[in-house]
Amino acid sequence: xxxxxxxxxxxxxxxxxxxxxxxxxxxxxxVDSLPTHKTGPSRWTRVLLAVLGGYWLLWTAARTGVxxxxxxxxxxxxxxxxxxxxxLASRSPDDAQRIVFxxxxxxxxxxxxxxxxxxxxxxxxxPTLSAEHPLLFDGKARPLRVDSANASTCVxxxxxxxPVLPRGVSNVAKAPELFxxxxxxxxxxxxxxxxxxxxxxxxxxxxFRRGGEDPPSAAGCLVTDAQGQGDTAGHSRANAEFSxxxxxxxxxxxxxxxxxxxxxxxxxxxxxxxxxxxxKWQDGAAPVEWxxxxxxxxxxxxxxxxxxxxxxxxxxxxxxxxxxxxxxGNFDMFGRISYxxxxxxxxxxxxxxxxxxxxxxxxxxxxxxxxDGLVVVEEIPAMRQMDMQGDASGYLTAGTAPFLTLHHWxxxxxxxxxxxxxxxxxxFRSTVNAVGGRNFLRRWVFxxxxxTWTVGHSIIVHRxxxxxxxxxxxxxxxxxxxxxxxxxxSLQEGEEKLTYLLTNVERLSPNVARLRxxxxxxxxxxxxxxxxxxxxxxxxxxxxxxxxxxxWKDVFPSSPRAGLQALTGGSLWRTDAELDxxxxxxxxxxxxxxPARKRRIEYTA
Numbered sequence: 001x002x003x004x005x006x007x008x009x010x011x012x013x014x015x016x017x018x019x020x021x022x023x024x025x026x027x028x029x030x031v032d033s034l035p036t037h038k039t040g041p042s043r044w045t046r047v048l049l050a051v052l053g054g055y056w057l058l059w060t061a062a063r064t065g066v067x068x069x070x071x072x073x074x075x076x077x078x079x080x081x082x083x084x085x086x087x088l089a090s091r092s093p094d095d096a097q098r099i100v101f102x103x104x105x106x107x108x109x110x111x112x113x114x115x116x117x118x119x120x121x122x123x124x125x126x127p128t129l130s131a132e133h134p135l136l137f138d139g140k141a142r143p144l145r146v147d148s149a150n151a152s153t154c155v156x157x158x159x160x161x162x163p164v165l166p167r168g169v170s171n172v173a174k175a176p177e178l179f180x181x182x183x184x185x186x187x188x189x190x191x192x193x194x195x196x197x198x199x200x201x202x203x204x205x206x207x208f209r210r211g212g213e214d215p216p217s218a219a220g221c222l223v224t225d226a227q228g229q230g231d232t233a234g235h236s237r238a239n240a241e242f243s244x245x246x247x248x249x250x251x252x253x254x255x256x257x258x259x260x261x262x263x264x265x266x267x268x269x270x271x272x273x274x275x276x277x278x279x280k281w282q283d284g285a286a287p288v289e290w291x292x293x294x295x296x297x298x299x300x301x302x303x304x305x306x307x308x309x310x311x312x313x314x315x316x317x318x319x320x321x322x323x324x325x326x327x328x329g330n331f332d333m334f335g336r337i338s339y340x341x342x343x344x345x346x347x348x349x350x351x352x353x354x355x356x357x358x359x360x361x362x363x364x365x366x367x368x369x370x371x372d373g374l375v376v377v378e379e380i381p382a383m384r385q386m387d388m389q390g391d392a393s394g395y396l397t398a399g400t401a402p403f404l405t406l407h408h409w410x411x412x413x414x415x416x417x418x419x420x421x422x423x424x425x426x427x428f429r430s431t432v433n434a435v436g437g438r439n440f441l442r443r444w445v446f447x448x449x450x451x452t453w454t455v456g457h458s459i460i461v462h463r464x465x466x467x468x469x470x471x472x473x474x475x476x477x478x479x480x481x482x483x484x485x486x487x488x489x490s491l492q493e494g495e496e497k498l499t500y501l502l503t504n505v506e507r508l509s510p511n512v513a514r515l516r517x518x519x520x521x522x523x524x525x526x527x528x529x530x531x532x533x534x535x536x537x538x539x540x541x542x543x544x545x546x547x548x549x550x551x552w553k554d555v556f557p558s559s560p561r562a563g564l565q566a567l568t569g570g571s572l573w574r575t576d577a578e579l580d581x582x583x584x585x586x587x588x589x590x591x592x593x594x595p596a597r598k599r600r601i602e603y604t605a
Contacts, residue, residue: 302437
């Protein structure tokens with residue numbers, strides 16, 4: 001038996017010319033004394049050799065210009081990343097109708113420099129879009145060329161390195177204590193509770209913004225019944241929905257029940273103060289520093305942005321913060337007053353002093369319509385009353401960020417054409433959670449003014465480049481109501497512009513999100529109909545690169561060098577001449593210092 005076994009595994013090296021191995025089996029004693037392990041390199045030696053061999057291949061690729069896919073695939077294999085989490089794009093059958101570009105921060109600090117929203121950048125948004133531009137407007141749209149030879153690999157998009165603004169409350173030691181209050185019907189309170197959750201009791205978004213830390217507790221909230229009919233059943237349904245959404249809200253009748261609506265709204269001053277004090281003394285809640293009064297269809301885009309604004313003020317002083325109407329007609333008629341639609345924020349000191357004056361104010365001004373606007377305020381232009389009707393696209397994409405509040409998103413306005421208000425707000429919520437409130441609705445201008453990208457809303461391709469004067473004016477897409485903001489005539493869709501509207505926001509990893517934009521105009525359905533943006537806010541220092549010996553770091557760059565000039569499909573490692581060229585382009589753009597944080601919020605209209 002031993003003869004048969006050893007004969008089957010006898011190495012060929014023993015087969016020498018003119019000599020055959022002995023047919024005699026080994027003695028049993030010798031078989032028992034043979035070592036049980038195989039000779040040759042150990043398992044860990046082979047692993048080390050494989051790793052060194054892989055790095056040698058990458059080093060060779062760096063020196064010989066081999067396609068960057070080798071390096072990226074190896075890096076992804078080490079990290080077990082998918083295409084999306086690596087800041088790349090997955091290939092799909094829709095590649096013939098889609099382009100992708102990536103945005104990375106220009107600075108890890110994000111506070112030293114800022115690029116004005118309406119600066120015309122020297123690069124194109126995407127080389128394919130530039131090549132297809134004439135065909136899009138000539139009715140000759142065609143499927144894009146697809147790299148079928150690399151169908152199993154990821155798409156490495158071109159990269160724009162932009163000075164992305166940091167998220168809010170980055171330097172606030174203690175977030176201010178807020179209390180929200182609104183007067184509405186039980187049915188509308190039940191319907192809108194899910195939208196209030198975003199800014200009254202942030203959960204997913206807050207945890208994402210703060211890197212997974214526990215979110216803060218929900219802000220206090222009081223909702224009074226605008227109908228004043230003692231609808232206890234409606235109050236119970238609304239309160240149940242508040243609890244389901246994690247809101248610390250309570251719905252009840254107004255203390256001025258039976259009075260006209262304007263007086264019930266005015267009664268919020270007293271009702272909110274009483275409820276906040278009850279919670280402080282009975283429930284042990286922290287003293288409220290700021291009272292926020294708003295309409296039920298007012299949406300605060302980012303709670304961090306709100307807290308960052310209020311951190312610049314002292315609640316022990318008298319402050320009334322709000323915004324005037326954007327409508328020339330309303331502004332001329334009512335003047336510099338605050339509106340509940342944009343939101344009104346009062347300091348604790350001022351609300352305390354207003355308590356004894358509520359009845360006197362109601363008697364003196366009870367005959368005036370619109371009881372929520374009787375006090376001259378300190379204007380915060382980031383709070384938006386939005387007194388207009390119809391398509392608000394031109395107003396939202398005018399490059400006037402930040403937007404702290406949005407109003408009239410249901411009934412009066414279309415925030416995103418073709419999408420109902422609730423769905424549009426949901427898209428905005430996902431965008432803000434991904435990019436932060438400071439970057440929401442910022443506008444970047446590419447291709448010498450032919451392409452504008454408004455973060456969280458749309459990418460607009462213009463037939464002709466917008467002039468500097470046109471960039472300073474909002475496109476008048478809404479109906480009537482001339483705006484206090486300079487405006488220009490609306491452009492015809494399909495003839496003068498093509499609009500790629502935001503249709504989906506997907507978080508691919510804690511620091512990478514995909515914003516998908518689609519154009520529904522018939523002229524592009526056979527060609528470029530989707531544009532994806534990979535919002536990649538990962539630390540550009542790769543996790544493994546920091547552990548490499550200093551001499552190896554030049555061989556393995558942390559990320560593709562795109563600078564402010566878009567890549568056109570070159571390799572991961574660029575020549576010295578190309579890097580110098582990037583630096584020259586970067587020097588052409590004037591980086592302006594960010595003003596103080598309070599001034600950064602209060603842009604002049």
